[in-house]
Amino acid sequence: MEPSDEELMVSYARGEARAFEALYARHKGALYRFVLRSTKTAGEAEELAQEIWMRVIGARVSYEPRAKFTTWLFSIAHNRLVDHWRVRGLALVSLDDAGDDDDPPEPAAGPEAEPERALEAAQVARKLAHAIAALPLAQREAFLLHQEGGLTAAEIARATGSNEEAAKSRVRYAMRKLREAIGDE
Amino acid sequence: MSEPNDRLERAYRSLAREEPPASLDASILAAARRAVARPSLARRWGVPVSAAAVLALAIGVTLEMQHERPGIEVSAPASESAPAPAAKQEMAAPARAPEAKPEAALVAPEKRVESRQAKSVAATPGAETHHEPAGGESAPGARDVVPEMPAVPAARSQPGEAPAASAERERAPASAQRAPASAQREVPQTFPAAPPASRANAAMQAPRAQAAPSLEGAPAAPPSPAAAQEGRLAAPAASMAKRSAGAGADLSAAPASPAAELERIAKLREEGRDVEADRALEEFRKRFPAYRIDDATWRRVKPR
Numbered sequence: 001m002e003p004s005d006e007e008l009m010v011s012y013a014r015g016e017a018r019a020f021e022a023l024y025a026r027h028k029g030a031l032y033r034f035v036l037r038s039t040k041t042a043g044e045a046e047e048l049a050q051e052i053w054m055r056v057i058g059a060r061v062s063y064e065p066r067a068k069f070t071t072w073l074f075s076i077a078h079n080r081l082v083d084h085w086r087v088r089g090l091a092l093v094s095l096d097d098a099g100d101d102d103d104p105p106e107p108a109a110g111p112e113a114e115p116e117r118a119l120e121a122a123q124v125a126r127k128l129a130h131a132i133a134a135l136p137l138a139q140r141e142a143f144l145l146h147q148e149g150g151l152t153a154a155e156i157a158r159a160t161g162s163n164e165e166a167a168k169s170r171v172r173y174a175m176r177k178l179r180e181a182i183g184d185e
Numbered sequence: 186m187s188e189p190n191d192r193l194e195r196a197y198r199s200l201a202r203e204e205p206p207a208s209l210d211a212s213i214l215a216a217a218r219r220a221v222a223r224p225s226l227a228r229r230w231g232v233p234v235s236a237a238a239v240l241a242l243a244i245g246v247t248l249e250m251q252h253e254r255p256g257i258e259v260s261a262p263a264s265e266s267a268p269a270p271a272a273k274q275e276m277a278a279p280a281r282a283p284e285a286k287p288e289a290a291l292v293a294p295e296k297r298v299e300s301r302q303a304k305s306v307a308a309t310p311g312a313e314t315h316h317e318p319a320g321g322e323s324a325p326g327a328r329d330v331v332p333e334m335p336a337v338p339a340a341r342s343q344p345g346e347a348p349a350a351s352a353e354r355e356r357a358p359a360s361a362q363r364a365p366a367s368a369q370r371e372v373p374q375t376f377p378a379a380p381p382a383s384r385a386n387a388a389m390q391a392p393r394a395q396a397a398p399s400l401e402g403a404p405a406a407p408p409s410p411a412a413a414q415e416g417r418l419a420a421p422a423a424s425m426a427k428r429s430a431g432a433g434a435d436l437s438a439a440p441a442s443p444a445a446e447l448e449r450i451a452k453l454r455e456e457g458r459d460v461e462a463d464r465a466l467e468e469f470r471k472r473f474p475a476y477r478i479d480d481a482t483w484r485r486v487k488p489r
Contacts, residue, residue: 012221020217024210032205046209053213055474057220062472076474083470086483121199128196147197161477175193184192 005069013060024053027070030148031077037132037144038081048084052077067158074149075159078141085137124182131181135174138162142170143178443469443476451485459489 003011003019005026011019031052036045055076063072132140138160145151145159156167446469453462466486469476478486 012217015221015223017218017221020221021214024214024217028210028213029202029204033203036203046205049205050209050213054216055471057213057217058471059474060220072475075477079470079474079477082477086487121196124196125199125201128193129200178197179193182193182196184196 006065009060009063009069010065013063020057023069027073028053030150031073034074034077034144034148035081037129038137038141039084040133044084048077048080052080055080068151068155070149071151071155071159074145074151075161078145078160081141127181128178131178135177139170139174139177142167143174146171443473446472447478447482447486451482454486454489462486463488 003022005023008019008023012023028049032045032049035048035052036042039045039048052073056073059076132143135143141160142156145156149155149159151159153168153171154164156162156171157164160167162170446465450462450465450469453459453465466488
């Protein structure tokens with residue numbers, strides 16, 4: 001039976017480098033995509049992902065498996081991203097109420113533009129990527145934590161320092177916009 | 186939250202599944218390995234083994250020297266016992282003491298020869314069995330003066346010492362008690378060459394004397410010039426220790442809670458100590474990676 005993430009992290013804290021390798025292999029993609037889709041450029045994403053993992057390494061001794069490892073990991077990622085946005089003058093404010101906002105989603109593809117399936121899928125993916133990038137920060141983060149980290153509303157709340165209701169509504173708003181963007185209403 | 190979103194889920198999964206580049210993987214994994222790497226055997230044991238070797242060598246040399254020439258392990262007494270004749274003169278004519286001292290210093294080797302001859306008569310053969318003929322060092326000379334000035338080297342008198350020497354020691358109890366004090370007091374002026382020796386000795390003995398003065402058995406510990414010098418030498422060390430203790434106290438006094446630490450960083454910002462604040466913020470993120478800084482606090486601590 002595979003050891004859990006928490007067991008691996010505890011093993012790593014005790015000095016087993018291999019445990020970290022396993023842990024990293026499990027989560028590197030999800031974390032990287034979470035950061036990449038939050039920052040938009042690969043260069044920034046790599047830098048931030050590295051810093052986040054370095055923080056995980058640095059905090060190994062103080063790690064206590066009180067919560068899921070992924071919650072802890074993504075809370076570190078969240079904090080790093082918040083710092084990143086703050087430095088750039090962005091902030092995670094009043095995002096739950098900014099549901100019907102600014103960037104109107106691109107119109108969904110109509111039936112008259114019926115392409116072949118592959119082309120359609122590619123278009124949908126492109127629209128979705130664009131729509132994700134256009135989401136308000138908190139909603140995008142909540143959506144990505146849900147999709148990439150597999151976190152529940154409670155875990156998102158814990159990772160981002162908000163409450164469960166707020167996390168739930170952020171995910172809901174985000175999904176509604178994304179559905180609209182891909183024409184899935 | 187878990188409402189069905191099949192199409193959205195599928196669409197999301199169809200997005201590129203980007204992975205971090207291999208170079209990033211390599212650097213993170215290398216850092217992770219380095220963080221928990223144990224130092225090699227040589228690095229782990231290098232310092233203790235070297236320290237033990239130096240200690241063993243020092244003990245070995247000391248024992249060897251003690252065995253060959255009892256009394257040589259402490260060079261300070263040489264500078265203390267050598268002026269004994271001067272001290273004797275001092276008792277007789279304290280006012281002339283300063284002039285008498287250099288003379289005593291100059292005649293000391295001759296006295297050594299004379300006393301050796303005298304000892305061959307007065308002392309038992311056992312008293313000289315460990316002595317080497319020429320010497321030329323101050324310590325044997327100091328020991329050779331024993332019959333004449335028993336008070337100074339009394340602490341180092343040998344088991345086989347001549348009864349005559351003991352008798353003389355008993356005959357002059359006052360000088361026996363006073364001589365060390367005067368000798369200790371006068372050493373720097375009496376023997377210009379002595380202080381460097383005693384200084385060097387003090388420098389060598391300083392740590393030992395501080396650690397276990399009673400083990401040393403050196404007669405001149407606290408009041409002697411050597412000790413004074415030792416005190417001077419020890420002073421910087423003490424202040425350094427104090428400083429490092431202070432630094433330790435500063436470190437230990439560092440706020441433990443994230444909120445207190447942030448408050449400290451905010452104060453640094455207010456005082457315009459941005460470099461320190463930046464460093465502290467970086468350190469804070471390492472110590473509390475999962476701690477969320479609220480916006481109000483962030484405005485006070487953020488890099489400028």
